[in-house]
Amino acid sequence: MRTESPFRTGRARAVLRAVAIASCVPYITLKAAWAAGSGVGIPEGSPLLDGGTPLAVGNAATVLMDGAVVVLALLLTRPWGRRVPAWLLVLPMWVASGLLLPIMTAYPLQLAVRLLGGDGGRPAGGGAEPFLEPWVFGVVYGGFILQGLTLGALFTLYAGERWGALWRGRLRDLPESPTAPALRATAVAAAVFAQVPLAAHLLWAAGSTAGLDAGTAAARTSDFHVLEAVNAVFAVCAVTGVLLLAFRRGGRLPSRVPLALAWAGSAQTACWGGWLTLAVLAGAGDATERTPQATVVIYAVQMLAGALVVTLGAHFFAERSAALASSSVPVRRAVEAPAPRESRVP
16 A cells, blocks of 8 residues: 655644644653652542552553654654555554544533533542542643544545545445455444443443442443443444445445544444453452453453454455555556567667
């Protein structure tokens, strides 16, 4: 998947790159302060004060993840970024999408619900110890939203120039795949698996406590319900995108629409499910003992559903790339072939 178009770095991309890098500073600064022993932004009684080694490891990992945003911003705006193998760019961007999209969508909605009378970050019953000072969430999540917006814009421009031919046209114009039966079976399997986390997130958003540990159930707020509703929406996006691609429904629909749905839905479903699983398995104290097994299974099935969707998407791009490459070979050979001997000028 290569392109011959020249690389262009305009003022808009330079500004987007600068904003993406600058938006990492608050989060990295806070993490560095906490690693050095500072308690800035951490109230008395917060479990973060007794996190121990798991918390230190988590802080180091998240600093590296935020540092990866800087690398991606440079890769998407520098000439050497065009020489990076596709998977080495697409995979980190997919993971970044999965971790940033729920924050970008849920946090503004949470603030809106609070303005309308939601209980925000404190449980309705009270009594729970605060996790972080409210201003920390504003600073950190504000930075994450800026990262998502700027990286998304840069990646859209980059991908359009490097691989735009792969998603041009409408669904009805796509050639029939020789592996269509297998792709459709994979799409159906992904849709079936996605019903498990979809049902769980819908129930939790509606107020059910089934599958939740006692601590989480007692600490639910309007923020929790909004986030669970957003999780359900992304699961629907994943299912919709993968079924449209596999069965080519909605013939007049541009190909980029189901691809975008599958990208966003699979990234959020798989990566957020993986992040929650890590949080359970690496949690401080007896977190792994009090988390119901049903919740762990839901997160595992969520990761599986997202992985199936992104696998089908990768196969789609591989087939499209191969088809476009093969169709361009005769033209290239005709141009490069030597002229017949009798037509040459003596």
